[in-house]
Amino acid sequence: MATAGIVTSNCRSIQSAQFYSAFNDRGETLRNSAICLYLVFLCTTLSPQQTIPAPLLGFSSANAKAELDLEKRFKAMPDPARMRANMELLSAHPHHVGSPYDKQNADWILAQYKKWGWDAHIETFQVLFPTPKTRLLEMGKFRAKLQEPTVSVDPTSNQKDEQLPTYNAYSPDGDVTAPLIYVNYGLVEDYEKLARYGISVKGAIVLARYGHSWRGIKPKLAAEHGAIGCIIYSDPADDGYVQDGVFPNGPMRPADGVQRGSVLDAPLYPGDPLTPGIGATADAKRLKREDAGSLAKIPTLPISYADAQPLLAALEGPVAPEDWRGALPLTYRFGPTASKVHLQLAFNWDLKPVYEIGRASCKERV
Numbered sequence: 001m002a003t004a005g006i007v008t009s010n011c012r013s014i015q016s017a018q019f020y021s022a023f024n025d026r027g028e029t030l031r032n033s034a035i036c037l038y039l040v041f042l043c044t045t046l047s048p049q050q051t052i053p054a055p056l057l058g059f060s061s062a063n064a065k066a067e068l069d070l071e072k073r074f075k076a077m078p079d080p081a082r083m084r085a086n087m088e089l090l091s092a093h094p095h096h097v098g099s100p101y102d103k104q105n106a107d108w109i110l111a112q113y114k115k116w117g118w119d120a121h122i123e124t125f126q127v128l129f130p131t132p133k134t135r136l137l138e139m140g141k142f143r144a145k146l147q148e149p150t151v152s153v154d155p156t157s158n159q160k161d162e163q164l165p166t167y168n169a170y171s172p173d174g175d176v177t178a179p180l181i182y183v184n185y186g187l188v189e190d191y192e193k194l195a196r197y198g199i200s201v202k203g204a205i206v207l208a209r210y211g212h213s214w215r216g217i218k219p220k221l222a223a224e225h226g227a228i229g230c231i232i233y234s235d236p237a238d239d240g241y242v243q244d245g246v247f248p249n250g251p252m253r254p255a256d257g258v259q260r261g262s263v264l265d266a267p268l269y270p271g272d273p274l275t276p277g278i279g280a281t282a283d284a285k286r287l288k289r290e291d292a293g294s295l296a297k298i299p300t301l302p303i304s305y306a307d308a309q310p311l312l313a314a315l316e317g318p319v320a321p322e323d324w325r326g327a328l329p330l331t332y333r334f335g336p337t338a339s340k341v342h343l344q345l346a347f348n349w350d351l352k353p354v355y356e357i358g359r360a361s362c363k364e365r366v
Contacts, residue, residue, distance in 0.1 A: 056068065089108070090105050090108075091156065092156065093156065093159060093162055094156075094159060094162045094163050094164065096164055097127065097129045097352045097353075097354055098129055098350075098352030098353060099162070101162070102355065103353070103355060106122055106355035106357060107122075109357050110122055110357050113357060120357060120358065121357075121358055122355050122356070122357055122358075123355075123356045123358055124282075124353050124354070124355055124356075125272070125279060125280040125281060125353070125354045125356065126280055126281070126282050126284075126351040126352070126353060126354075127271075127272040127274075127275075127280045127351065127352060127354050128272055128273055128274050128289070128292075128349065128350075128351060128352075129169070129350060129351070129352040130169060130171075130347035130348060130349050130350070131164060131167075131347060131348050131350070132164070132165050132167045132345070132346070132347055132348075133346045133347060133348055134344055134345060134346035135165060135166075135167060135301065135344075135345060136342065136343070136344040136345075137231065137301060137303065137307070137341070137342070137343055137344075138341070138342045139180070139310070139311060139314065139337065139339050139340070139341045139342070140339045142310045142311075144303055144307040145256070145304075145306070145307055146165065146166055146258075146301075146303065146307065147165075147166070147256070148166060148256055148257060148258060148304075149256055151247070151248055152248075153248045154248070164260075166258035166260055166302060166303075166304075167260065167301065167302065167345075168215070168219075168232070168260070168261060168262065168263040168296075168300045168301060168302050169260075169261070169262045169263070169264075170216075170262050170263055170264045170273065170294075170295050170296055171219070171263055171296050171298075171299055171300040171301065171345060171347070172295065172296060172297065172298065172299055172345075173299065173345055173346045173347055174228075174229065174298065174299030174343070174344070174345050175299075175343075175344045175345075176205060176228045176229040176298075176299060176342075176343050176344075177340050177341070177342045177343075178203055178204050178205045178228055178229065178340055178341065179204050179205070179335065179336035179337050179338075179340055179341070180204065180205050180206075180207055180231075180311055180314070180315065180335055180336060180337040180340075180341045181194075181199065181201050181204045181205070181206055181207070181227075181315075181334060181335040181336050182206075182207050182208075182312065182315055182320065182324075182332065182333065182334055182335050183201065183206045183207065183208050183222070184208065184209065184320070184323075184324040185208060185209055185210075185211055185212040185213060185218075186206065186208030186209075186213070186217070186218035186221055186222060186230075186232075187212060187213055187217070187221070188221065190324075191221065191225050193321070193324075194334065197318060197334060199317070199334050199335075200225075200226065201222065201225050201226060201227045202225065202226030202227070203226060203227075203228060204226075204227055204228070204335075204336060205227065205228060205229035205230070205231065205341050205343055206218075206222045206227045206229070206230050206231070207231045207232075207233065207308070207311060207312070207335075208222070208230065208231070208232050208233075209232070209233055209234070209235040209238065209326060210232055210233065210234045210235070210238065210239065210259055210302075211235075211238045211239070214266060214267070215232060215259075215261055215262075215263055216262065216263040216264050216265050216266055216296065217267075218230060218232055218263070218300075219263050219296045219297065219298055219300040220265055220296070220297070222298060223296075223297040223298045227298060228298055229298055229299050229300070229341075229343045230296075230298055230299070230300040230301075231300075231301055231302075231303060231308075231311070231341075231343065232259075232300065232301070232302045232303070233302065233303045233304065233305055233307070233308035234253050234257070234258070234259050234304070234305055235305055235308075235326035235327060235328065236252075236253075236255075236305055236326065236327040236328065237325075237326040237327035238326070239252060239253045239259070240252050240253050240254075240255075240305060240327065241327070242327045253304075253305075255304060255305055255306040256304045256306050256307075257304055258302050258303060258304045259302055260302060261302070263296045263300050264294045264295065264296070265293065265294045265295075265296070266294065268293055268294045269293070269294055273287070273289075273292040273293075273294045273295050274286040274287045274289070274292055275287070276293075276294070280354070289349060299343055299344075299345045300345075301343060301345060305326075305328060308328075309328050309330065311337070311341065312326075312328060312330055312332065313330045314337045314338070314339060315332075315333040315334065315335040315336070315337055316333060316335060316336065316337065316338060317333050317334045317335050317336060318333060318334050319331060319332070319333055320332040320333055320334055
């Protein structure tokens with residue numbers, strides 16, 4: 001009896017399901033027909049010039065026109081010729097921290113603020129800013145150029161006496177010699193993959209490519225895994241001819257171009273390494289350099305992909321997986337190299353002035 005009841009109930013359920021399915025199919029067909037008729041109506045009643053205006057997000061219909069009129073006036077204000085002239089003035093000479101042209105730029109910007117009616121002033125801070133004394137990278141007979149060439153279309157590229165050389169600011173001094181191991185982007189997952197292959201970077205110099213992280217993470221993780229030096233290069237797959245034309249024929253990095261920049265452990269704390277959490281004024285209490293936690297722990301140097309190519313070509317060991325391979329004409333391998341790499345760096349560890357243009361209020365224009 002119970003079984004018969006279940007069968008009877010199931011039969012009714014099946015019949016009901018079939019009825020509702022047929023009903024829903026007819027309803028769906030009617031709805032689709034109605035949508036099609038509505039679209040035909042729109043297409044036959046609107047001229048090609050007519051559009052349905054989209055609402056302006058965040059504005060009522062009454063205020064949308066006023067907002068659009070204001071934006072139109074604002075967009076008409078910038079003068080491209082004046083913008084170009086200003087940028088050419090500000091970039092006419094190297095203006096890194098502590099350079100004479102950096103102060104000249106600060107004075108010019110201050111004068112502009114005052115001309116526009118701002119009650120502006122310059123605040124000066126004294127920050128740790130190392131500059132290179134020694135840079136050496138070699139392996140056997142190979143010696144890296146560590147030099148960007150003059151480019152004819154850029155008149156500032158020949159200002160060699162004013163330029164800083166290619167380097168990573170806040171790398172420590174160091175003189176290390178060791179086999180080289182390639183670590184892809186030098187991220188956590190890259191070291192995990194090396195471990196799966198049974199490869200350790202302890203006591204080695206690592207070669208990492210720029211990208212996929214803040215550059216300061218690369219020497220940080222390398223040091224945490226026991227490496228004694230770090231070299232960072234720009235692969236053309238990420239920043240070179242694979243992406244677009246290289247400078248001066250395009251925006252991408254040429255073979256001898258080098259990405260400079262800080263390798264501070266910025267996530268730990270930003271700004272001047274010796275004055276965490278406070279302004280780096282002349283009389284600020286400063287940490288000793290050896291106690292500054294954001295400074296890189298191993299010597300670190302950026303190089304071009306022209307300089308990186310002989311190092312990559314010398315790597316032995318297993319072939320790197322596909323997602324580790326760049327665009328240079330060679331077989332990317334983990335390493336290590338049979339020959340040892342010699343990396344030597346030394347810096348001037350000076351305090352340099354940084355100029356901040358502040359403003360208190362806008363004076364009434366006469």
